[in-house]
Amino acid sequence: MDELLAKAMQGVDPDAPGAFWQVFLNLMRLVPWAALFWWSLLFVAVGALLGWWRGRLAEGVAWAVVLGPIGWIVVLARPRVARPPPLPPRAGRHGGGV
Known part of the structure; x- marks a missing residue:
């Protein structure tokens, strides 16, 4: 000290x-500013990858920026984004009928 x-x-x-x-x-x-910069960049890159995998890219980046590797846990703890099923194909160009 x-x-x-x-x-x-x-x-x-x-x-x-x-x-x-x-x-x-x-x-x-x-x-050690250079080391802090590169570690932060790594944390954000992994957060982006995890966010993309969970369907929450922006959220993964944001949590990684704010909390670093603890943000990864936050992203992984959240449920995946539910995607609605695709719509059935349309019958005709004008929708048919009068």
Whole structure:
């Protein structure tokens, strides 16, 4: 914990008016942003695939964006979209009869 605190406080004067923002920026520099981006992209792709499989593509993407892999469980827990049976073919072009 002391090492993290030392990295956060590196080059910061605690009495300066902008000390909070400097500590905040130092902490944000420690976050592995590229890895987070690629993992998020993977979560959304799997969510889209599961949503497409369940007939809920947009919902699968939305849940994956909001909850990550937990969103996959939400999509899988929801029932499939029921599709109505196809309509019978029409008898004639004008519907027949007068």
